[in-house]
Amino acid sequence: MQQKLVYSVANPNSQYGGSASSTGGWGNPNSSTYAQDTYARITREMWADYQHRFYPYQQQYLSLAEGNQLLDEQLGRIGTNVQNAYGTAAQSREMMNQRYGINPGGMQQQSYQQNNAMAQALTTAQAKNATRENAEDRYFSAMEGNGHRAMSLNQVREGT
Structure with a gap:
């Protein structure tokens, strides 16, 4: 089985917070909810990334525009x-x-x-x-x- 290094939101070592592990903490790939759990985690990470990197600049831009x-x-x-x-x-x-x-x-x-x-x-x-x-x-x-x-x-x- 190929191992991937995946970052999760709960990882304190990743740039968004979260831990790296060989399984990535993504759950059981044989689970019936694996796909939706994976999608939910990716969405949370994307949201955390947006809030961390883009939202402050968006607020600054809007305050300057207003x-x-x-x-x-x-x-x-x-x-x-x-x-x-x-x-x-x-x-x-x-x-x-x-x-x-x-x-x-x-x-x-x-x-x-x-x-x-x-x-x-x-x-x-x-x-x-x-x-x-x-x-x-x-x-x-x-x-x-x-x-x-x-x-x-x-x-x-x-x-x-």
């Missing part, structure tokens, strides 16, 4: 990122003007600064609105049990 912590952090970064991007673009434009010897007058400079400020405000608003929409989608996806990645791939396929 809370506003990540959203608030991202919204705070958006303003800085947009401001840095527009500042870099303005600096590049000034350097280009200097290279070509262009010196915009007061009205031109004021017009550029006003247009730049409006574009920056619009970009910030659009980025924050998109972030809020994505956070809401992520929340609903988490509550439905769907992965956000799968939803995003479907949106890409549909072109939205």
Whole structure:
């Protein structure tokens, strides 16, 4: 008879708790309830594994999805990122003007600064609105049990 090393839930030496033995403690293979006992033990071990390894991460994921912590952090970064991007673009434009010897007058400079400020405000608003929409989608996806990645791939396929 071939011997197998099997871990049971009651094993203190296994990663899920339980003892290893040559028979595995699975009972008598000739018993009329051997199959259901084996299935029940495997199910208990799978449940113990889920509770031990996956459940804490699931709880952490759900608490992050339900809370506003990540959203608030991202919204705070958006303003800085947009401001840095527009500042870099303005600096590049000034350097280009200097290279070509262009010196915009007061009205031109004021017009550029006003247009730049409006574009920056619009970009910030659009980025924050998109972030809020994505956070809401992520929340609903988490509550439905769907992965956000799968939803995003479907949106890409549909072109939205």
